[in-house]
Amino acid sequence: MTTQTPMIEMRSVSKHFGSVIALSDISMQVYAGEVMCLLGDNGAGKSTLIKTLSGVHQPTHGEMLLDGEPARFKSPAYALDAGIATVFQDLAMVPLMSITRNFFMGREPTVGWGPFKRIDWKYADRIAKQEMSKIGIDVRDPSQPVGTLSGGERQCVAIARAVYFGAKVLILDEPTSALGVKQASVVLRYIAKARADGLAVIFITHNVHHAFPVADAFTLLSRGGSLGSFRKEEVTREEVLNMMAGGAELESLDAELAEFQRSDREKKANSAAADQPTPKADGGNVDESAEKRLAGGY
Amino acid sequence: MSSNETNPSAAPAAADKDERIQRVSFWKKALNRPELGALAGTVLVLAFFIAASSGTGMFTPAGIINFLEVAAQLGIIATAAALLMIGGEFDLSIGSMIGLAGILIAIPAVEYGWPLWAAILLAFACAGLVGWINGNLVNKTGLPSFIVTLGFLFILRGLAIGVSRLLTGRTQVGGVQEHIPGDWFAALFSGEVATGLFSWMATQGWIGTNFAGNPVVSGIPVSIVWWLGLTAVATWVLLCTPYGNWIFASGGDANAARNSGVPVHRVKISLFMFTAFSATIFACIQVMDTGSADTIRGLLKELEAIIAVVIGGALLTGGYGSAIGAALGALIFGMVQMGIFYTGVNTDWFQVFLGMMLLVAVLFNNYMRKKAMEAK
Numbered sequence: 001m002t003t004q005t006p007m008i009e010m011r012s013v014s015k016h017f018g019s020v021i022a023l024s025d026i027s028m029q030v031y032a033g034e035v036m037c038l039l040g041d042n043g044a045g046k047s048t049l050i051k052t053l054s055g056v057h058q059p060t061h062g063e064m065l066l067d068g069e070p071a072r073f074k075s076p077a078y079a080l081d082a083g084i085a086t087v088f089q090d091l092a093m094v095p096l097m098s099i100t101r102n103f104f105m106g107r108e109p110t111v112g113w114g115p116f117k118r119i120d121w122k123y124a125d126r127i128a129k130q131e132m133s134k135i136g137i138d139v140r141d142p143s144q145p146v147g148t149l150s151g152g153e154r155q156c157v158a159i160a161r162a163v164y165f166g167a168k169v170l171i172l173d174e175p176t177s178a179l180g181v182k183q184a185s186v187v188l189r190y191i192a193k194a195r196a197d198g199l200a201v202i203f204i205t206h207n208v209h210h211a212f213p214v215a216d217a218f219t220l221l222s223r224g225g226s227l228g229s230f231r232k233e234e235v236t237r238e239e240v241l242n243m244m245a246g247g248a249e250l251e252s253l254d255a256e257l258a259e260f261q262r263s264d265r266e267k268k269a270n271s272a273a274a275d276q277p278t279p280k281a282d283g284g285n286v287d288e289s290a291e292k293r294l295a296g297g298y
Numbered sequence: 299m300s301s302n303e304t305n306p307s308a309a310p311a312a313a314d315k316d317e318r319i320q321r322v323s324f325w326k327k328a329l330n331r332p333e334l335g336a337l338a339g340t341v342l343v344l345a346f347f348i349a350a351s352s353g354t355g356m357f358t359p360a361g362i363i364n365f366l367e368v369a370a371q372l373g374i375i376a377t378a379a380a381l382l383m384i385g386g387e388f389d390l391s392i393g394s395m396i397g398l399a400g401i402l403i404a405i406p407a408v409e410y411g412w413p414l415w416a417a418i419l420l421a422f423a424c425a426g427l428v429g430w431i432n433g434n435l436v437n438k439t440g441l442p443s444f445i446v447t448l449g450f451l452f453i454l455r456g457l458a459i460g461v462s463r464l465l466t467g468r469t470q471v472g473g474v475q476e477h478i479p480g481d482w483f484a485a486l487f488s489g490e491v492a493t494g495l496f497s498w499m500a501t502q503g504w505i506g507t508n509f510a511g512n513p514v515v516s517g518i519p520v521s522i523v524w525w526l527g528l529t530a531v532a533t534w535v536l537l538c539t540p541y542g543n544w545i546f547a548s549g550g551d552a553n554a555a556r557n558s559g560v561p562v563h564r565v566k567i568s569l570f571m572f573t574a575f576s577a578t579i580f581a582c583i584q585v586m587d588t589g590s591a592d593t594i595r596g597l598l599k600e601l602e603a604i605i606a607v608v609i610g611g612a613l614l615t616g617g618y619g620s621a622i623g624a625a626l627g628a629l630i631f632g633m634v635q636m637g638i639f640y641t642g643v644n645t646d647w648f649q650v651f652l653g654m655m656l657l658v659a660v661l662f663n664n665y666m667r668k669k670a671m672e673a674k
Contacts, residue, residue, distance in 0.1 A: 077559060092557040094550030096617045096667075097543075105547050106559035108540035118538040 005068040007032045007200035008053070008084070008169050013062035015048055022048040025062070026226045028219050030169070035191060035201040036229075037211040039240065040221035046204050049221065050171050053202070054086035055079035067168070085162030086171040091154055095147030099139055102146050103128040103161050131160045135190045152183025159190055163199065170194055171202045176210045188214050208241050332611030333623035335662045339609060339655070340626050340633075347637040356640035359505045359515040363522075369632025370525035371580060373625050375599060376606035377528045378576035380624035382569045383607050384536070386549030386616030387436060387443035389573040391428065392603055394454035396596025399425055399581035401462045404471035404591035414474075415483030418582055425578040428454065429571030436570070437563045443570075451600065458593040475589030487524075487579070488586035490517025521583045525625070528576070532621035545569065549616025605652065606631055609659040613667065630655065 006029035015023040023045045030036040040046045051057045053064070055073030064071050066082055073079040076086070093102050104124050111120045128142045137156050146154060155175050162170055172191070176184040191214050194201055205211050211218065218235065220227035220243050227243055347356060355361045375392050382389055402421040406412035412420075432450060436443045462469050478484045493516055499505050500513030507513055536542040547555035548562045556562050577596070585591050606627030612619025631652070638648050 076557065080559065088557070090554065092551075092554040094547055094554055094617060096550050096613075097546050101543055101546065105543060105555065108543055110540060117540075118534075119540060119543065121538075 004031055006030060006065070007067055008202075009065040010053075011063050011065070013049075013052065013059045013064065015052055015057055016060045022224055023052065023059075024224050026221075028226070028229060030200045030202055030217075032168070032200050033195055033198045034216040035195050035203055035214050037215035037218045038202055038204045038221065039206075039208065039211060039218055041206075043223070044221040045224040046221055047173070048224075050086060050173055050202070050204060053079070053169075053171055054084060083166060083168035084171065085165070085167035085169070087155070087158045087162055087173065087175065089173050089177075091158045093146050093154060093158060096145055098143045099132070099146055099149070099157060100124045100128045100142040103131070103142075103157060103164075107165060127164070131164050132157065135160055135193060136186065150183060152179050152186050155179070155183075155187050156190055159187070159194070163194055163197070167199060169200045169202065171204075173204050174206070175203070176205060176207060184210060208237060212237050212240070332618055332620045332663075332666075333626060334611065335659060335666060336610045336623045336626035336630070339630050339659070343630050343633050343637070347633060347641070351637055351640045354640040354642075356637060361636070361640065363515050363519065365632040365636035366522050366629075367519050367632075368635055369629045370519070370521040371583065372599070372602055372606055372631055373525040373628035374521065374528055374580050374583075375573070375576045375603045376610070376624040376628045377525075377532045377621050378569075378573040379600075379603040380607045380610060380612055380619055380621050381532055381536070381545060382573050383604070383612045383614065384549050384616060384619040385545045385566060385569045386552060387566060387569065388447060388604065389432065389570060390444065390447040390600045391432065391450035391454055392573055392577045393596040393599035393601075394451050394458065395425060395428060395574050395577035396581045396584070396599055397593050398428075398454045398458040399578040400585050400591035400595050401458045401471065401593055403582065403585050404474050405462060405465055407477050408471055408473050409466055414477045414481040418483050418487070421578050421581065422575060425574035426571050429574035430567060432574070433563075433567030433570035437566060455593070462593050469593040470590060471592075472590035474585055474591065478586055484582075484586060486520070487582035488520060490519050491523055493517035521587075524579060524583065525628070528579075529621050529625040536621060541565070546617055549618075551617070602631065605656050608663070609655060611659075611663055611666075613663065614660075618667065627659075 008030050010026055010028045013023060013026045014021070026045075026049060028036070038046055038049065048057065052059050055076045055078055058072065058074070066084070071082060073082065073084075079086070092105075094105070097105070100121070104119075109120045109123055109127075110117045111123075112118050125142045129139050132139045132142075135156050137153055146157065149157065159170070159172065159175070175187050175191075179187065188210060191201055191203060195214070195216075203211065203215065212232075215232055217229055217231050218240055219229045220240070222243075230240075351357070356365070375396075379389060379392065399421040402424055403414070403417045406417040406420060407414050428450065432443070432447055435441070435446045439446070459469055462471065478488055496505065496513050496515055496517050500507050505513050505515060536545065544555065544560045544562075544565045547558070547560050548565045552562050577599075580599070581591075581595070584595060607619065607624045608614065609627035609630060610620065610623025610625070612623060634651055634655070635648055638645055638651070
């Protein structure tokens, strides 16, 4: 791996918004044919990082290298041209438009010339259907509105579109967060497929259980800084989870939970001890007064 | 299915391919088209007036040309309004633009001796500028186009009245018709086409002749040709060109369109310019037809255009609609307006009917869109 040039590399990238330091000194390397999972809690800087990668923001310090060449993107369009495709959470889809129209939005295939240039619908429909079936989604009718698709299918249309238009780096912003188990597995399967096709995939997620099966490497972000990158071989699921949520916090949570359990046990033991000597009438009295209160209340 | 779950390499799609593909019938497909409601409405209105106005002459050749001409004038601006509404915006300045364009044609031609073609080009240039300003204001400020163009509704109307009174001392300018003969450009907006065909049809006895032996309908008014032509071009653009896809995308979700590389701003500016141009075409035809311009021409036309577009199945929120639907909307409008006249119902009721049509159309469209979204 070390002899290979990373498909995309960040060297000490920082991003400041006025006085807020959103990212500080992030370094990361993603190779072709690899999935890099970007993990981090809310506010860790995941969004800022992918927006920097996709050209929405420009880094304040540091540099980015695409295939070994320094790259600077003025806008998302430049990043797209350079082969960095980002599938944001809102997916950039128009629900009322057909699958084919969405798939080729902004990049319609045409036939004819001059004023008679028109969209090659036959070709477009065929490609849309074919690209969707490649990822195991059988489009019933490519002219049906995207709004009729399920969340996972929509996600797959967005990813398939990015891949079809020649992405070298695929950035996926929480693609599985709003999906059910089955739909998430469809998306994960597709991520694995994109990796097999030689793309560099950056996969942002909260969910370690989604990240672990497909990832080759992890980068953990916390409060705008990087906790480091790890190869999958080097870490266990629990270690990643620990680092993600901040190990100390999880430990204190564990301690608190243990405390609850202990007090629960004590209570049970107490009540068991108390139940035996107490006459039944006592309990009945309490119930009666409670009933009276209720009756009065209504 | 469940056995496949554990094995990621198995393609589940192959297993349930058969149960998911089913032949979608022609009718189900037709139900998803935006113009379906307008088509049903057209048939209903047509049937109603054929029954109600029998013997009144509404469906003689002359009567048909009459209501088609009303529909055509509205249809010209409705086509442009439809494209703009699909693109997610309104233009309330269409009506005022009609008044202003008329003045811009008549004053230079009548008062300053410009050739008519130059005056018409001036009107088109000004219309382009107005559309460009409208589009840029909407793009740059992010304000709703409703407000921006409402401003221009008053600005343009005021300009028309102000300029015309300043230069001529009047708000009406007549005497355009003597400039029409021999002007190549004005010929595009005046007169009738296929006059030969109609005289031939008269000699065959297919259409009646008047006392002088001329056919009762001497030709197809040029406005109808413009209407059909613009509708055809707009339909082709919407359904077959990348630009049409960009219009749908800009209206459906401007942000998504921008992220996908659609030049949303340019699309919107061009659509605003097209509505202003269509208002100018309307004004040209009207000025050539009547031989005069009046600053109050085109009053409320913007709202009538929106009614036609909505009856035609377009969504007010953008991203959905059709040019054919707008043409049908205009046709319904023309039939009802003239039909009420022919059937002898008090014309006061026209507006009541129009408002009700609008409400029914909107309710129907909403229902159809819901149906389309759950079409599985």
